[in-house]
Amino acid sequence: SSSSSSSSSSSSSIREGKGTQVTLLGRSTLLKAVESTPTLRATDIHGLDVKLAADEFLVTSDAKAMADCDVIIVCVKSVQTEAVAKQLAGVLQENGGEREKKRIVYSFQNGVRNGDILRKAFKAPPNVLVAATVVNFNTVWLENNHFHTGTTPKTLFLEKVASFRGEEFLKLGTAFAKRLKISGFTVHEVCDIRPVQYGKLLVNLNNPINALSGIPIREMLSQQAYRLCVYITIREAMEVMKACKVKHVKIKIPAWAILILLRLPQWTFHIVINTVYKIDPKAKTSMLQDFERNRKTEINQLCGEIVQLGRDGGTPTPVNAKILELIKREEDQKNGNRKLSGETLLKEITAAGNIDKKKLRDISISSVAVGLFMCTVSLTGILFVWTSLTLLRSPRS
Numbered sequence: 001s002s003s004s005s006s007s008s009s010s011s012s013s014i015r016e017g018k019g020t021q022v023t024l025l026g027r028s029t030l031l032k033a034v035e036s037t038p039t040l041r042a043t044d045i046h047g048l049d050v051k052l053a054a055d056e057f058l059v060t061s062d063a064k065a066m067a068d069c070d071v072i073i074v075c076v077k078s079v080q081t082e083a084v085a086k087q088l089a090g091v092l093q094e095n096g097g098e099r100e101k102k103r104i105v106y107s108f109q110n111g112v113r114n115g116d117i118l119r120k121a122f123k124a125p126p127n128v129l130v131a132a133t134v135v136n137f138n139t140v141w142l143e144n145n146h147f148h149t150g151t152t153p154k155t156l157f158l159e160k161v162a163s164f165r166g167e168e169f170l171k172l173g174t175a176f177a178k179r180l181k182i183s184g185f186t187v188h189e190v191c192d193i194r195p196v197q198y199g200k201l202l203v204n205l206n207n208p209i210n211a212l213s214g215i216p217i218r219e220m221l222s223q224q225a226y227r228l229c230v231y232i233t234i235r236e237a238m239e240v241m242k243a244c245k246v247k248h249v250k251i252k253i254p255a256w257a258i259l260i261l262l263r264l265p266q267w268t269f270h271i272v273i274n275t276v277y278k279i280d281p282k283a284k285t286s287m288l289q290d291f292e293r294n295r296k297t298e299i300n301q302l303c304g305e306i307v308q309l310g311r312d313g314g315t316p317t318p319v320n321a322k323i324l325e326l327i328k329r330e331e332d333q334k335n336g337n338r339k340l341s342g343e344t345l346l347k348e349i350t351a352a353g354n355i356d357k358k359k360l361r362d363i364s365i366s367s368v369a370v371g372l373f374m375c376t377v378s379l380t381g382i383l384f385v386w387t388s389l390t391l392l393r394s395p396r397s
Helices: 030-034 078-092 112-123 167-182 192-205 204-212 219-220 224-243 255-263 266-275 285-292 301-312 319-333 340-353 357-363 366-394
Strands: 006-014 021-026 040-045 048-053 059-061 070-072 101-109 128-136 138-141 144-151 157-159 186-190
Touching: 030 059, 070 078, 078 101, 078 112, 078 224, 101 112, 101 167, 112 128, 128 192, 157 167, 167 186, 192 204, 192 224, 204 219, 204 224, 204 319, 204 340, 219 224, 219 266, 219 357, 224 255, 224 301, 224 319, 224 340, 224 357, 255 301, 301 319, 319 340, 319 357
Parallel strands: 021 059, 040 144, 070 101, 101 128, 157 186
Antiparallel strands: 006 021, 006 070, 040 048, 128 157, 138 144
16 A cells, blocks of 8 residues: 655755655645644654644745755656646756756655656756656555554665766765664665565555455455455556566565465454554555545546556456546545445456456355365474474484
């Protein structure tokens, strides 16, 4: 699941010898919220609780506040990228883009095309570098300007600044990554970000299922019907990527392992979700939050991307096309019910993908099979320990 932010972008001064000065370029929603409650609070699943008073940060709607920044982080939904890019372009291209000050614009967004959109809008001035980023954690905006991260760990994949871009850009990129690590993020700098973006896209195909369910992620995944919906959607996307020779890499766990987890019977899945892959009960995907606020979603950048890949490569994508249709329908029904039961949604998806009951039974891993596997693993472990102890206790020759 991805980070949700109400601000168009944020900027920071991170050059050597300075503190991190942060300015939030926000929409009216954030401005009004800060006016009514002049504090920001950040918490996470591990007990972090940080509060900032109004005099410790700046919130503005004036893009000119970005003019003297070192780093700009674009955090809007993908549907707003072009508008924000145009807003920032005027600031970044001041004096014909000939300003000596170097700065990096990071796209902290879902999808795989936002970096390209930003580069096109900025017209690649020599003093501006656009870098893509993959955000692998989920944040929910709660009441009273309270932002809660409900998944772990807080991991970021940054597109590494290439050495040929110059020493100043390298220093900025290194300093920014260092500040993120100090702030508690796990940071990976990668040279080729595209496979990571496609890996995250596979994970994000959970988002529309969560939005259509109308309930938090953990509650949704606790129901097998919803898990099978996510499984069928991701599996089709993986088949399309394979056919189109699109590479994807793991974000937290490999895609094939995600598919196995989604097929587990109830009792086994609950063990996993309570021990290995912890999800906060409050966590919601950004798409569900969009539904709750009657906003346009990023469905074109998620299922729409898979449908487009399939169209370009001549591979059918009936499941992702159906989910795209369902989300579009719900977007048009403002203040509608927007809650489909797992059984209803699974019926819609299997009908679109021509998946009959026999195929569906084959998809679900039986409790007996899982039980036998776990017993085999346990017995193997016991046998290994017994053999090791026996060898240790035997007299040396």
